[in-house]
Every structure is written in structure tokens, then in C-alpha cells.
Amino acid sequence: MALPETFSIHGPRTSDESILAEDRMLPRALRDTSFITRSLCLLAMGRPDLELHWESLQSEDAFKNVRERQCSILTNTVTAAGLLLATSGVFVTAVSPAPYFDYTSPAPYFLLFISxxxxxxxxxxxxxxxxxxxxxxxxxxxxxxxxxGYFLLSHLLSMVMPMFFAGLSLNCFIFAMLIAGFCSQNTVCLILTAVWLVAYVVGVGSMSIEFMWMLARYLRSR
Incomplete structure (x- = not known):
């Protein structure tokens, strides 16, 4: 006697199990991407390709983890941006309490306003x-x-742009303080500003080198 078509000895099939194997493969439009797209992928997901991200879209549990991670990143970005907003607002609206550290001159003040x-x-x-x-x-x-195309770029930019603007705000604030410090006539202030500049260059430089190394390694492997 034939079993009914709706019966399965393995139990009911989930929606993930019913997805065909070819649907799980990375589409060609996501494999042949430009250098800009790969750079955005590296900034947004830590990888210059979309393979893992595409795999996460095949399962509800994996997509839930991605969503929680992105919300956590955005929460931290909001916190950092709020601190930058409050700090920049104080510097823009207040006069420098130290006469040897004048951040109200045109260049630092403009950068603080941009921040x-x-x-x-x-x-x-x-x-x-x-x-x-x-x-x-x-x-x-x-x-x-x-x-x-555009839809992929908009998806990646929605993850990258908040961090980009927060980073730009932080860098504008840093350069405003550096300019004010180097324009100071106080020796201690000049030394501290120089040390700060060295630490900034080393930190940003090391991160940039690692970023370019990961991207170059991926391009060579392709």
C-alpha cells in the first residue's frame, strides 16, 4: 500500500531543507564584484567576499545571529557618536580654559564643528x-x-556608513586637537601633542596595513 504523498518517515521538512542546492550557491552577481564592493565587504563583515554572508541568508538561525551582531555594532556606534557629539559640542560652545591651548582659532574650530x-x-x-x-x-x-549592483551597494553602505561618519567625526576632533596643540607656545603641550600624533599614526597605520594585506591576499587567491 502506497504511503500518502504528504507523509514522510523523516518527519515534516523545514523550509531550509526544501531549498535547492543551486539556490545556496553564491550568485554570479555576488562573485564578480568590483574592488570598491570588496573593500566595503571587508569593512562591513571582515571578509572581502560575500560567501559567508550569503550562507547566513539560507537559515533563519544564522540570519538571526547576523541581525543581532549588526544591531550590537550599531548600538556601539550610537554610543560612540553620542560621546563625540557631546564632547564636540562642549568644545564648540566653550572657551578654552588654558590660554596656551587655544582651540577657538579658525582651523581647529572648523574641524570641531565638522566633527x-x-x-x-x-x-x-x-x-x-x-x-x-x-x-x-x-x-x-x-x-x-x-x-x-546598486542593491548590493546600498546593503553594504547601510552597514558601513554609520561607522564611517563616526570615524570621520573622531578624526576631525583629533586633528582639531593636534592643530591646537602644535600652535601652542607651551613646550609641554607641544611634546604631548607630538607623542599623540605618533601614537595616532602608528595605530591607524597598522590597521591600514592589515586591511590592505587582507584585501591583497584575497585578490591573489582569486
Missing amino acids: LMMAMIAMLTSGLGMIRWLHADRQWTQEQIKQG
Whole structure:
């Protein structure tokens, strides 16, 4: 006697099990990407390709982990942007208490004002990105990036832009302090500013070298 078509000795099949093998493969539009797209992937996900990200879109549990990680990153970005906003706001609205450290001169003040604006944009984009990820749907996200091109770039930029604006705000603040420090007539202030500049160059330089090394290694492997 034949079993009914709806019966299965292995139990009911889940939606993930019913996905065909070819649907799990990385689409061609996501394999043949430009240098800019690979750089955005490296900044957004720590890898210059979309293989792991595409795999995470094949399972609800994996997509949930990605969503939680992105929300955590955006939460930290909002916190950092809020601190930058408050700090830049204080420097913009207050007069320097030390006469030998004048950050109200045109160049530092302009950079502080730019830092203030970038922090506002970082908070805005982080908040919008968090709302987007909290209500993100796995299948909708999969269909969006599957098309590649503009849709893929918009997906990656939604993850990168909050960090970009927060980083830009921080760098503007740092350069404002460096300019004010090097314009000072106080020897101690000049020495501390020089040490700060060396630490900044070493830190940013090491991170940039690692970023370029990872990207170059990926390009050679392809």
C-alpha cells in the first residue's frame, strides 16, 4: 500500500531543507564584484567576499545571529557618536580654559564643528540602520542583494556608513586637537601633542596595513 504523498518517515521538512542546492550557491552577481564592493565587504563583515554572508541568508538561525551582531555594532556606534557629539559640542560652545591651548582659532574650530555635524549624521544613520535590521526579513534581504549592483551597494553602505561618519567625526576632533596643540607656545603641550600624533599614526597605520594585506591576499587567491 502506497504511503500518502504528504507523509514522510523523516518527519515534516523545514523550509531550509526544501531549498535547492543551486539556490545556496553564491550568485554570479555576488562573485564578480568590483574592488570598491570588496573593500566595503571587508569593512562591513571582515571578509572581502560575500560567501559567508550569503550562507547566513539560507537559515533563519544564522540570519538571526547576523541581525543581532549588526544591531550590537550599531548600538556601539550610537554610543560612540553620542560621546563625540557631546564632547564636540562642549568644545564648540566653550572657551578654552588654558590660554596656551587655544582651540577657538579658525582651523581647529572648523574641524570641531565638522566633527559635531558628522557625529549627528552618525547617530542618525545608526538609528535608521538599527530600525532596518530589527525589521529585516531574511528572504527580502536575500532577494535584494541577489540582484547585485546598486542593491548590493546600498546593503553594504547601510552597514558601513554609520561607522564611517563616526570615524570621520573622531578624526576631525583629533586633528582639531593636534592643530591646537602644535600652535601652542607651551613646550609641554607641544611634546604631548607630538607623542599623540605618533601614537595616532602608528595605530591607524597598522590597521591600514592589515586591511590592505587582507584585501591583497584575497585578490591573489582569486
